[in-house]
Amino acid sequence: MTNDNVDIIIRGAGLSGISLLLALTEQGYSGNVLVVEKRAKPETQKTWCFWGEQNISSSLHHLIKRRWFSWSFSNGRQEYHHCTQSNEHAYCCLQAEDFYRYAFDKLKGLPTIEWLWNTDSELINSVDANAHADTHADTQASANSVELALNGRRVSASFGFDSACGISLPEGNTINQYFVGAWVKTSTHSFNAKKAALMSNMTADESCFEFTYILPFDADYALIELTRFSMRDESLADMQSACEKIVNNGDYGNDVVIEKWEKGVLSMDTRIAPVKVGNWNCIGARGSMIRASSGYAFLTIQRWAEKTAQSLCSENKLSLAKPISPLYSALDSLFLKVMRKNMALSPTLFNAMAKNVGADVFARFMTESATFSDVLSIIKAMPIRPFVKALFTPEH
Numbered sequence: 001m002t003n004d005n006v007d008i009i010i011r012g013a014g015l016s017g018i019s020l021l022l023a024l025t026e027q028g029y030s031g032n033v034l035v036v037e038k039r040a041k042p043e044t045q046k047t048w049c050f051w052g053e054q055n056i057s058s059s060l061h062h063l064i065k066r067r068w069f070s071w072s073f074s075n076g077r078q079e080y081h082h083c084t085q086s087n088e089h090a091y092c093c094l095q096a097e098d099f100y101r102y103a104f105d106k107l108k109g110l111p112t113i114e115w116l117w118n119t120d121s122e123l124i125n126s127v128d129a130n131a132h133a134d135t136h137a138d139t140q141a142s143a144n145s146v147e148l149a150l151n152g153r154r155v156s157a158s159f160g161f162d163s164a165c166g167i168s169l170p171e172g173n174t175i176n177q178y179f180v181g182a183w184v185k186t187s188t189h190s191f192n193a194k195k196a197a198l199m200s201n202m203t204a205d206e207s208c209f210e211f212t213y214i215l216p217f218d219a220d221y222a223l224i225e226l227t228r229f230s231m232r233d234e235s236l237a238d239m240q241s242a243c244e245k246i247v248n249n250g251d252y253g254n255d256v257v258i259e260k261w262e263k264g265v266l267s268m269d270t271r272i273a274p275v276k277v278g279n280w281n282c283i284g285a286r287g288s289m290i291r292a293s294s295g296y297a298f299l300t301i302q303r304w305a306e307k308t309a310q311s312l313c314s315e316n317k318l319s320l321a322k323p324i325s326p327l328y329s330a331l332d333s334l335f336l337k338v339m340r341k342n343m344a345l346s347p348t349l350f351n352a353m354a355k356n357v358g359a360d361v362f363a364r365f366m367t368e369s370a371t372f373s374d375v376l377s378i379i380k381a382m383p384i385r386p387f388v389k390a391l392f393t394p395e396h
Contacts, residue, residue, distance in 0.1 A: 007031030012163030023309035082359035163284035181225030191216035356381035
């Protein structure tokens with residue numbers, strides 16, 4: 001087995017790993033980076049959304065496929081609309097295939113990056129070995145080091161980022177977000193391309209909260225996605241059949257074509273903790289970079305990548321800032337606890353927020369840029385009794 005050394009190892013060429021690479025490149029990082037991915041290519045059947053294009057690097061602005069200045073919530077009986085006049089609060093969307101195409105065009109051929117696709121790897125816990133270093137200098141040099149075994153090689157680095165780390169699940173009920181989306185083409189102008197339906201036809205029982213998410217990119221082209229926040233195991237195959245029925249039974253004309261599908265499962269629980277190996281840094285969905293109460297991750301990951309790249313380029317150390325601030329983690333934790341205790345209440349909670357909070361306040365809250373007044377508005381919008389009960393009642 002050969003021994004090699006690089007400056008950074010990124011294990012997983014998904015959104016978080018590639019975003020970090022882009023940020024490092026834009027800021028002129030000169031160290032050597034090894035990227036290891038077990039798949040033959042990245043998964044591109046994904047859509048990422050966020051509020052406010054100013055919250056991401058200007059180099060990514062051209063990738064935004066659509067911006068909406070209006071969005072809605074409905075439960076079949078009531079519908080609430082949010083409208084903004086500001087680009088800073090517009091709802092933005094980009095597609096994974098566009099993001100990866102741009103990233104690989106920019107990163108390919110760089111002599112400081114080694115790519116290993118379709119490659120299995122194993123993390124090596126070097127903490128114990130570091131504890132036996134002979135000198136203080138050796139200890140300092142290896143204090144943050146990581147090691148990886150792959151294809152007859154053992155590679156060490158000063159910093160390691162792992163998007164495939166294990167996770168520790170809490171006891172009791174947990175909520176997962178299941179989603180299956182159909183990209184729909186119609187022969188008629190079936191969609192209002194100026195308004196996104198963030199949550200339509202909301203329904204819930206004691207275990208599952210379901211809604212339809214519609215992103216109209218044109219009058220005849222849209223993503224129609226069935227989403228479930230569920231404490232039971234859901235079948236993505238069954239959800240695809242259900243989503244197909246939603247499409248076929250909708251008022252979209254007779255000639256409806258489903259061009260492609262996207263689907264996935266996300267954990268929605270602030271109590272889930274990544275299981276670190278040695279000095280490896282857990283990133284991505286398994287590294288607590290998702291807003292647990294909603295599943296939004298793109299903006300969080302972009303901010304983390306920017307801060308991490310700045311710290312590595314200027315000081316050759318990691319930023320200590322958490323991807324999601326403690327305030328928003330605490331608010332998400334309480335909100336999810338209320339949902340776990342009474343999932344059937346979920347449509348009421350989201351309708352209350354939609355009804356009582358304005359578009360700009362809502363957008364700032366979703367982007368973790370809310371003012372103190374904004375946070376108070378969000379809290380006041382919620383029915384108080386279930387939150388007080390959740391706050392003072394332990395879970396079993």
